[in-house]
Amino acid sequence: MASPKTTLRVSTLSKSFGANTVLHDVDLQLREGEWLGILGESGSGKSTLLRILGRFLDADQGDVFFKEQKLKPVSGELMPGHDAIRLIHQEYELFPNQTVEENIAYSLRFYDADYRLEKVAELLETAGLHYVKKQKAKLLSGGEKQRTAIAKALAEQPDVLLLDEPFAHLDNHNRRVLGDAIEALRKQQKMSCIFVTHESADALAWSDRIAVLRNGKIIQVGTPQEIYNQPVDSYVAELTGDINWIEVGQEKKSCFIRPEKIKPTRHPEKSKWQGKVEAIRFHGNHWEIRCVNASGRISFYRSRHDLEIGQQVHLTYAAKDLRVI
Numbered sequence: 462m463a464s465p466k467t468t469l470r471v472s473t474l475s476k477s478f479g480a481n482t483v484l485h486d487v488d489l490q491l492r493e494g495e496w497l498g499i500l501g502e503s504g505s506g507k508s509t510l511l512r513i514l515g516r517f518l519d520a521d522q523g524d525v526f527f528k529e530q531k532l533k534p535v536s537g538e539l540m541p542g543h544d545a546i547r548l549i550h551q552e553y554e555l556f557p558n559q560t561v562e563e564n565i566a567y568s569l570r571f572y573d574a575d576y577r578l579e580k581v582a583e584l585l586e587t588a589g590l591h592y593v594k595k596q597k598a599k600l601l602s603g604g605e606k607q608r609t610a611i612a613k614a615l616a617e618q619p620d621v622l623l624l625d626e627p628f629a630h631l632d633n634h635n636r637r638v639l640g641d642a643i644e645a646l647r648k649q650q651k652m653s654c655i656f657v658t659h660e661s662a663d664a665l666a667w668s669d670r671i672a673v674l675r676n677g678k679i680i681q682v683g684t685p686q687e688i689y690n691q692p693v694d695s696y697v698a699e700l701t702g703d704i705n706w707i708e709v710g711q712e713k714k715s716c717f718i719r720p721e722k723i724k725p726t727r728h729p730e731k732s733k734w735q736g737k738v739e740a741i742r743f744h745g746n747h748w749e750i751r752c753v754n755a756s757g758r759i760s761f762y763r764s765r766h767d768l769e770i771g772q773q774v775h776l777t778y779a780a781k782d783l784r785v786i
């Protein structure tokens with residue numbers, strides 16, 4: 462099978478601000494049609510990387526290739542950016558006094574009126590913005606602004622969309638609406654996207670692949686399942702979800718296991734860990750049960766509340782779900 466084509470590629474990219482080295486030797490490839498999530502904590506260099514990819518900032522070392530063409534440096538140019546690559550900042554860049562439909566139509570100003578009207582209507586529909594199409598951008602909610610900015614960018618039909626924290630500051634409902642809109646727009650228009658986020662749930666849900674950035678270094682790239690189930694180290698394991706540390710075997714090897722892989726059992730002979738229920742927390746779609754014994758603590762999830770604080774429990778898990786790092 463032919464390997465997928467690369468849209469955007471960076472090799473050995475480094476960037477410092479004074480003595481602060483923000484990106485170290487970053488290698489990354491964005492495949493055609495792919496959604497790549499860059500997951501990292503605040504200050505890990507995500508926005509800096511996105512600005513370099515969008516041609517708003519020059520790297521100190523390394524190159525950016527768009528469809529295997531090396532991008533020219535930005536410095537000294539009047540117009541930063543790139544025609545085929547659209548970066549959407551956290552601040553959205555909308556015209557505040559223009560309506561939603563005027564903002565989107567602006568990106569289509571060089572097309573004839575019929576096409577423009579048709580395309581604006583299509584984007585309003587897909588991005589779920591019909592009900593606010595006559596609203597001035599400055600009066601929109603955060604989620605509506607974000608969707609308008611994405612629809613506006615997509616009207617230009619870029620090859621690559623770069624999104625800086627698209628889900629930041631959105632409540633659960635708006636996250637879902639934005640996610641659905643992105644998914645619908647993605648189906649409609651074949652393009653590649655890099656989005657940065659510090660929320661592992663967003664990276665896991667919306668990426669084809671995830672690159673984990675820590676202190677300016679890419680420490681793992683993989684599918685969401687690989688990143689979640691086979692993290693390269695405890696940092697990635699803890700960044701992407703809850704974990705329990707367990708010592709196993711004679712040599713007390715330190716392993717981790719996700720809480721959803723642990724179950725209580727009524728059969729003591731199957732028990733791999735036993736202890737007392739210390740806390741029960743309700744999380745809406747599951748209960749988190751935290752247990753304690755002399756050697757430590759273990760948390761696991763339960764769909765129903767059938768255990769009591771202080772109750773002795775036997776816990777079991779499959780050996781294949783233990784991970785040694």
Ligand SMILES: Nc1ncnc2c1ncn2[C@@H]1O[C@H](COP(=O)(O)OP(=O)(O)OP(=O)(O)O)[C@@H](O)[C@H]1O
Nearest residue numbers: 478481483501502503504505506507508509510659
């Ligand atoms: N123009 C600049 N001049 C000096 N330092 C900068 C500049 N831009 C970014 N930095 C520094 O680079 C580091 C990485 O910043 P960056 O914005 O890329 O991180 P981030 O991962 O996007 O963080 P966040 O999630 O908080 O937005 C930070 O220490 C920041 O202070």
